[in-house]
Amino acid sequence: MVFSSLTFLFCFLPATLLVYFLTPPRWRNIPALLASLVFFAWGAPKFVFVLIATCFADYHASRWIVPGRLPPSRRRGILAAALALDLGLLLFFKYANFFVAQSWDILELFGLPPFPWKTIVLPIGISFFTFQKVSYLVDVYRGTAQPAHSAGRHLLYIALFPQLIAGPIVRYHDVALQLANRSTTSGLFLDGLWRFAIGLAKKVFFANTFARVANAIFDAQPFDLTSPQAWVGLLAYSFQLYCDFAGYSDMAIGLGRMMGFRFLENFDFPYSSAGIGEFWRRWHISLGRFMMEYLYVPLGGNRGGGHKTIRNLWLVFLASGFWHGANWTFVLWGIWHGTLISIEKLIGKERLERIPRPVRVAATFLMVILGWVLFRSKDAHHASRFYRILFGIHEGGAGLATFPEILCDSSLWLAAAIAIPLSFAAAFRLDRFLPRDPEDPDALPPRSVLFRFVLSLLILVVAASELSASGFNPFIYFQF
Amino acid sequence: MPQPPSIPRRFLQALLVAVFAAFLLLPAFQKATGIPPRKRLGGITNKIREFPQWAPKSWLDGSYARTMDTWIAEQIGIRGWLVNLNRQIRYSCFGQVEGAPLRKRALVLGKPPVLYENLLMTDALRPPQIPAEQMDNYAFNLARMQRLLREQGKAFLVVVAPNKALIYTNSLPAWAEGRVSDAHSDYRPFVDALRRHNVPCLDSMELFRELAPEYPGLVPAHGIHWGHHGAWVVWQRAIPLLNQQGVLPEIPVLETVELIEDKPAGMSDELRGQLNLFASPYSAPVPCLYPVAAPPPAETEGMLDVLVVGDSFGFGMVDALARSRLCRNVYYWFYMQSGKAAHPAAYDSREKRGLSSIVSIGAMPSTDENGRRMLEGKNLVLLVVTTFNIDKFSWGFDRLVNRLYGNPDDNPPLYQPGEVNLGD
Incomplete structure (x- = not known):
């Protein structure tokens, strides 16, 4: 969904704001998260499951990489595995078609036929939310921020609809407190x-x-x-x-x-x-x-x-x-x-x-x-x-x-x-x-x-x- | 620590938030109450009428979201008002007009109140599209087609429809003045080629230029096509050309008993309808002339069974044929894609302004079988072609007639027909 569309302006936005402000402040993360998932699923329904699953994995990894929880080498290992998952998905979805095309060109040079390949569809916003995932993991690893209080809160940080698709790339330590507690005034x-x-x-x-x-x-x-x-x-x-x-x-x-x-x-x-x-x-x-x-x-x-x-x-x-x-x-x-x-x-x-x-x-x-x-x-x-x-x-x-x-x-x-x-x-x-x-x-x-x-x-x-x-x-x- | 806002300040801010909420909820409010009433838009057709049905498959492949977006954009109750507002701003601030959403630059503003269609304006401005050799081949084919139809007892006439931009040059927008010319269109080479090959042809462009000083509304100010009067004049002038062929018994040329000035109807007002503006110098309807035909001699009433093949100028042509009461049946093969029929023997032009009895037969692709059906029992065939449709080469009708009545192996010189334009 794009902000500059009638669907967003006259359907999604009023419904989201209405439910958001009718919800007591301490529960507002719930409508914000649900709205964000609907927003993402509108444009990329299949990938919403990938997003949720990887966020869930990141959240659990983050609980083990807090400074002092495990020996440094194990923390590094877990961080590397989590980063490899996130960046690997980015590489796969964003660059697989490109590398395949380059391989075909090389094969053609040697007179070889191209191997079969089904074009991968790029999930919308993957470049942006992958960087936010990296920010979360690294911030927790460095100790500049505490792990999210719950998997839902972590998912909200990644999927929050205003910045989900094209940024700004929000660093975790910049919004960690706001995710827990924020005030809204007229x-x-x-x-x-x-x-x-x-x-x-x-x-x-x-x-x-x-x-x-x-x-x-x-x-x-x-x-x-x-x-x-x-x-x-x-x-x-x-x-x-x-x-x-x-x-x-x-x-x-x-x-x-x-x-x-x-x-x-x-x-x-x-x-x-x-x-x-x-x-x-x-x-x-x-x-x-x-x-x-x-x-x-x-x-x-x-x-x-x-x-x-x-x-x-x-x-x-x-x-x-x-x-x-x-x-x-x-x-x-x-x-x-x-x-x-x-x-x-x-x-x-x-x-x-x-x-x-x-x-x-x-x-x-x-x-x-x-x-x-x-x-x-x-x-x-x-x-x-x-x-x-x-x-x-x-x-x-x-x-x-x-x-x-x-x-x-x-x-x-x-x-x-x-x-x-x-x-x-x-x-x-x-x-x-x-x-x-x-x-x-x-x-x-x-x-x-x-x-x-x-x-x-x-x-x-x-x-x-x-x-x-x-x-x-x-x-x-x-x-x- | 910031000071909490005062109570009046909080009241003001809450009021503004409420106004914003009301704005966002306006479409929902409109849907529930019908206030403000929907504003009809001219020149658009909605792609999706039914509320999209959700299904897991359509949701997963993203087609549900796309359909829903389109449905919302089309069905939102205040859409008419929003589009009109947009058109008005563009017109008032930048002098821009666009016919309908997603149909860019369909309209061209002439000197008020005259409007032009962009396609015909482009045709008057662009260089000729058809090489001389191809045009000659086309005229050759039409000449052969006339001969074949004549052998079947059918009279034939090519009617070259008028291009408003080439006739009413005094009303052109300033930027187009002096730039339009017969030399910039395929019209002149086409008429010349037809004459070289002795194809009977009525040049309505020439006719309208001749009559324009007396009757400036032959193509109405807000129309693309000839008006009722314009089409009638064309039919009056066509009859002597048909009589010259000697294929049919003498057809009487009916006089115009009266010209009634009245509000424009249907195609005579279609460009104004597409403006979708609240107000402009083009907004008031321009009255049109409706001819009342003298009744034909009793023995000639319903003497013609006509097939009109052509583009959208054919609608006006059918009206004129009906007005004369000389026709028993009129079939109209629109772009050789869809069929329409009128049975106007009892039509009285004094009673009715428009031809309401034209009915659609449905989709009718240009197959030999359909050609046989459409030509069966007809004694007159009219080919109505607009200047910018000349490159469509009668949509294959000349080749179809050759297949049906001629020698299919007697291949004419080849030419490349253009794509069918169903836009107008």
Whole structure:
């Protein structure tokens, strides 16, 4: 089920909230868990059993890996077995088809026929909830969090519907206390509604509008395009991706707040970054933190000097690229970012800061969007052709016939006029003029509460009307 | 430690939460009470009518969820209002129109109140689609078909239906002005090829251009097809062309006794119906003309048994044939995919505006057996074809006639027929 669907808005959400708030606070985990399982089963009914069974296994493993419970070697063994189960399932479901296809290519080189293989269907959200499972096991193993009080509570942490399918990746120690005890107030609920509406607007009004252009350009044969068309398509995709993913994260954070959860932020004006390192502190923050805490630091982080730091960064970005998808384009995308961040490290922060900030922001943006070509292209061959058109290395074709019509779409220009300046607001410190999330929503001035509510409702009505008039409306990050 | 909110503040927040809950529950409330009443949408058909039945298999393979999503999207009681709101916002803010959900860009806004259909507009803007050699082969086939039908005692006429965008150029949107041309369509090469091969043909495009200054509503402002008056004029002009063939006894050309102006009906109003807007300069219905035909001489009443083969312009053609009371039976082979019939001998155009007696025979694929049934007993065959359907090459009717009445081995020069377009 997707948040931006009528089924979610007018059936699932009211039913869930009604039952949730009619249940006494101490029992609210039960409706939250049941709703989450229904939410997951709606899109992937078969895999809900896999999810429950593996969560059950993780929960029982976690009880034995608490520091001091067993000798360290046995704790390590249990942790390794549990991680192998979770990561093994991820590898199987996400990468088996890819490795089989590669094997077929190798067999073909030797003139051998491909072996039979039935395509594996990817369970929705597996990349995200597998990382949460890893977070739970490692946190308990390290002693940074206690094991969940019950198997149900552990399952709720993994399956909680706002963040189940496309994040943010919530680390266990960040929400362990909230799973046990959380307060819900009308102020926090309205704050969540506001955040949900902002996310919905990003998705329905901005991402979907940019998608029309991006899809038209990227679905065409690259050599049919002209260089300016390719650049327009790339820019459109860059803002589509940002609005789509940030919109989903906003909705997840908002829904969480309605139910009393406070998830960490996932985006912070990433296109305003003045370097690749900064970009990764602002883009998909929860993934960056996860990688830092559960991969980069265990690999040694920056403790072993320059070369080892760069090697570790490379490994992290390679893993991050591969995590995004079973395709060479994602591996190349990871390598691209690994290379950029290594160069940045080699040049050094002091030298880079001598360059004026606007220049660094522009250069970072250019580097990032060049990486998005790999992210969006269906294969490396397509990406390579697209790059050649972008840089005028190949002459290009007559151009997309519908391009003038696309550019005449005034809704596209309106979306661009709003989204682009807002995306760069932090680069020029204009973000301080934008409304920030209050620490205590109950302390907001009543006028602000009323304004945010009216605007939220307006967005919901208009977005619902847009959804009624259009077809299926998936999020980009659902595929990962 | 944050201060607990004051009582008025808590009351305000609770009130806002209640309003939000009411919004979420609006569809359920509508379903229970029927308030607000459902708003009908034009130009859509629902894919799923029955509430989806749950079954373990359909649930496990995900098809239940997909069906349920579609059912909810289609059956939600406030859908009509939401779609209208969306259309109105897009129209008012961005000048965009979309015919119906999931039918992108079916409509084109002309100068108010005229609306165009996108398919026909595209046809008027695009370069010709059919190579000259193929067009010539097609005309050759139609000429042979006419000869074969004539040998069976059947008169034959090709009626080229009008493309509104090529006729009413003064009402085109600014972006299309000066860009539409006969040269951008297959219409002109088609008519030229028919004339070269002596295929009897009525060019309604030329006819409507000639009459447009006097009768601007031959294709109604909100219609795609010819209106009742337009189709009637075409039939009046077709009769002399049929008489010239000498296959049938002399058919009288009936005069128009009166033109009644009245509210538009059915196909004359179909584009306006698809706007799904609350308000616009296109929203008011534009009255149409309904011809009253002079009664035919008694001995000619019901003298014709007609088969109309064609696209959706055929509906108007059947109406005109009925209006004349010259036909005993009219069969209509819609895209050579479904059959329709009318028995209009007693039809009185003064009493009724629309032809209500056309009935569906059901699906009728273009097999030889169906062809034999449809042609049996007919003494007149009309092929009605729109400019953008020329590349469908009469949906195979010319080849079917050759198989039935000609020498099946006498293969005509080959051409590649296009796909059947059932969109209009």
